[in-house]
Amino acid sequence: MRDELQRALAGHEADYIEIRVEDSEGTKLSYRGRELEDISHSSGLGGCVRAAYKGGWGFVSFNDLSDLRGRVELAVRQARLVGAEKTELAPIAPVVDVVPPRQVGRDPLSVPLADKKSLMDEYNEIVWSLPKIQTSRAFYGDGRKKVIFANSQGTYIEQTKVDLSARLTVITRAGDLVQQASISMGSNADYVPFQSLHQQIKDTAERAIMLLDAKPVKGGEYTVVCDPILSGVFAHEAFGHLSESDHIYENAHLQELMVLGKRFGPDILNIVDGAAVPGLRGSYAYDEEGCPASKTYLIKDGILVGRLHSRETAGKMGEKPTGNARAINYRHEPIVRMTNTYIEPGSLSFDDLIADIKEGIYARSYYGGTTSMEMFTFTAEEGWMIRNGKLAEPVRSVMLTGNVFSTLFNIDAIGNDLGFNQGGGCGKGGQFPLPVTTGGPHIRIQRCVVGGGSL
DSSP states (O other), X not given: OHHHHHHHHTTOSSSEEEEEEEEEEEEEEEEETTEEEEEEEEEEEEEEEEEEETTEEEEEEESOGGGHHHHHHHHHHHHHHHOOSOOOOOOOOOOEEEEOOOOOSXXXXXXXXXXXXXXXXXXXXXXXXXXXXXXXXXXXXXXXXXXXXXXXXXXXXXXXXXXXXXXXXXXXXXXXXXXEEEXXXXXXXXXXXXXXXXXHHHHHHHHHHHGGGOEEOOOEEEEEEEOHHHHHHIIIIIIXXXXXXXXXXXXXXXXHHOOTTOBOSOTTOOEEEETTSTTXXXXXXXXXXXXXXXXXXXXXXXXXXXXXXXXHHHHHHTOOOOSOEEOSSTTSOOEEOOOEEEEOOOSBOHHHHHXXXXXXXXXXXXXXXXXXXXXXXXXXXXXXXXXXXXXXEEEEOOEEEEEHHHHHHTEEEEBSOXXXXXXXXXXXXXXXXXXXXXXXXXXXXXXXEEEOOOO
């Protein structure tokens, strides 16, 4: 394959060319209520070519590998039609490498599909054995993908990745009131953790039932403590997307806001993104441009020190590439995406965080939300009042809203209990769900606006 790709890349009038070939297989199961809605095992083979000429790009995807040179020629012709400026790609050293899949525990692709269904049936029955269940939704998916990458600068990489994700949402009802709770997990290697979720699923269903008796939170300004799931979502959704450089170099307003060296929070605040952090769903050795993975500090000691790049955004902004060019599959061009995004832990226990709070809110997990530039709104899955340094009664409809930059400054304490959520998927540019990890410790935010309601 390497010789074939090199022949296809040679002899074209272009500034840069790359070929990506993918061979994949995987399984999916989804349930709505007690009913199995979909079950499948699929495999696929395809690829894509991307070519650059005078700043213009051509892109061709295909699922027939018989005429690779013809695909390259088409992508080059496209690029030459639109190119009118200068191709700016940050330099990286050519590399030749073979990266095997991470081998830990039990390979999910080795597990029979019937066994996966049987386990999902067990989990579903745990939910439906409890009262007040309105419905439930459950999903399991796994896959293995071998990606072969070659470019006109001499790089050739074979990289095989395994991915597993699962999510279950329980919806309960009492009269007109509907509540929900969910659990998700993921792995880039191991099926074993998925086999032992029985108690966690029961706990999730019981939380959804408990929330039916919780009172709506009274809206106002509170000291809020966010759990690791919610702090990770905040790092990813509210701040991480602002750090993606394809947004920044095209947006004058963001360029004014996201100035390197500017203080964004207290000295205790550190936010990281990096595929070089081992063992997580967003981890890999090389991105879809053949750039080595890195660990990038976005905020270090409260100061904005970095952002996420493809080779093109790094070239245009005069910065170093970070290995964050990602594509969900060969049908899509790589764009700047997060990998494993998290807030680094501090030194305080949970009891320390809440000890001096006279009246506040403990917000747990993530129900939904929106972001628009620097503004955000997140709804916690569940909440608890904090009174005189202790957890008190549960509350629901806890919606956090505010400006991300002022909220970062209002983080005044960070826990020592770093946790990761690996069951999520990120969406951007029509590419969803891209495997990512979010995480953080418990964090405390002063003067956080909380909206309540009757939902």
